[in-house]
Amino acid sequence: MSSVETSEPLLSQSEVLSTEEAPAVAVGRELNPKTTKEDFSGVPGALGITIGLPTLIYVLYYALDAVPGAKAIDLCALEGYLLWFFGLVGLFYIVPGRVMDGTTLRDGTHLKYKMNSLNCFLVVLAVLIARGFITHGELPELVFVADHLLGLITASIGFSFVLAFFVYFKSFGNPKTILAYGGNTGKPIFDWFIGRELNPRIGMFDIKLFCELRPGMFLWAIINAAEAHLQYRKFGYISDSMILANIFQFIYIIDSAILEAKNLTMIDVTTDGFGFMLAFGDLALVPFTYTLQTRFLAAHPVNLGWLGIAGVVTLKAIGYYIFRSSNSQKNAFRSGDRSVAHLKYIETKSGSKLLISGWWGITRHINYFGDWLMSIAWCAVTGFSTPITYYYSLYFAILLIHRESRDEAKCSEKYGDDWKEYKRIVRWKIIPYLY
Structure with missing residues (x-):
């Protein structure tokens, strides 16, 4: 369930693509x-x-x-x-x-x-x-x-x-x-x-x-x-x-x-x-x-009944809300929308602005957390009689952690000391207060 939204945790008004998504034009280079x-x-x-x-x-x-x-x-x-x-x-x-x-x-x-x-x-x-x-x-x-x-x-x-x-x-x-x-x-x-x-x-x-x-x-x-x-x-x-x-x-x-x-x-x-x-x-x-x-x-x-249906749908809805609203906040910030003008950010030496409040002040990849919650809802419909049906949620967690480490390396290289300061303020990578 790799999201079709951009994956970068950093938010820049001037950038349309993330650091990994924007290939530079080779001018005078191989x-x-x-x-x-x-x-x-x-x-x-x-x-x-x-x-x-x-x-x-x-x-x-x-x-x-x-x-x-x-x-x-x-x-x-x-x-x-x-x-x-x-x-x-x-x-x-x-x-x-x-x-x-x-x-x-x-x-x-x-x-x-x-x-x-x-x-x-x-x-x-x-x-x-x-x-x-x-x-x-x-x-x-x-x-x-x-x-x-x-x-x-x-x-x-x-x-x-x-x-x-x-x-x-x-x-x-x-x-x-x-x-x-x-x-x-x-x-x-x-x-x-x-x-x-x-x-x-x-x-x-x-x-x-x-x-x-x-x-x-x-x-x-x-x-x-x-x-x-x-x-x-x-x-x-x-x-x-x-x-x-x-x-x-x-x-x-x-x-x-x-x-x-x-x-x-x-x-x-x-x-x-x-x-x-x-x-x-x-x-x-x-x-x-x-x-x-x-x-x-x-x-x-598996017959969930109304209570089981309500629980699974609620988990799915919470995950979707976090995923969609955090990405919307990111996109609004990039486009200079006034609705997010109150959010705090770090001005980097590269000219990019890194959000440190709102959704993106909670974790550096809060959209990944919402995405992962939705994956658990997909698996929870099968009940708890076998761990095999939870493979997807486990696989997806590994995928998101690998992607997060890849993003971190790219951003650290690009932003240097500004990225260190960003990590000091926004401590958690994906899951609030846990990871």
């Missing part, structure tokens, strides 16, 4: 300098993640909802997955959408992006609803997804490997290709993993942004619907917990599609290369681990 700092401990970390995370997906599958007789190597599932992926590629070209400029690249140019993720998602939903009427609710497509989930996992992981090799070798085709700052080590394994090319694309078809918002995100919604359909087939009803899980996650998915343009200023698009890490995360990790709640509920219905 366009693609060698990477000197390797994330994830370099090659050993890259190999560990490449082996470990796919293994984790299989472990979670067998621990939670293994289907008797299901095959990991499933040609029908592979065919279905390829039809799904390339069908969405076809929709990208067919469905209308506005064209926008991305952020300024290091060579001073802008890439064009076709923004039609929401329109494509609505087409997918319309087709699914139409199929529901035609088949009188049988929906064989949803039955296929539920019955071939293990094969779809293998297909998505395999496709992630293939796609990562494709973009890696493609990055050597043009000497003017802009490489990611973090993916130009000259070590093939690490560069393949982290992503060598910044914006691999074919014409206006941007592979990175496409994978970020479509195949995995849309499949996430489809799997949730398939599990709700499976629960109905098994028990003759859909539990309140299943309905809440679908609603919570559907809101996030469609919100991401609506706010597609905001991804153009996110670190994934502006800074990170596209390699196995992002390909696997987008195509496999998201749809097959973020659906653990609905997959559990399909076989183990």
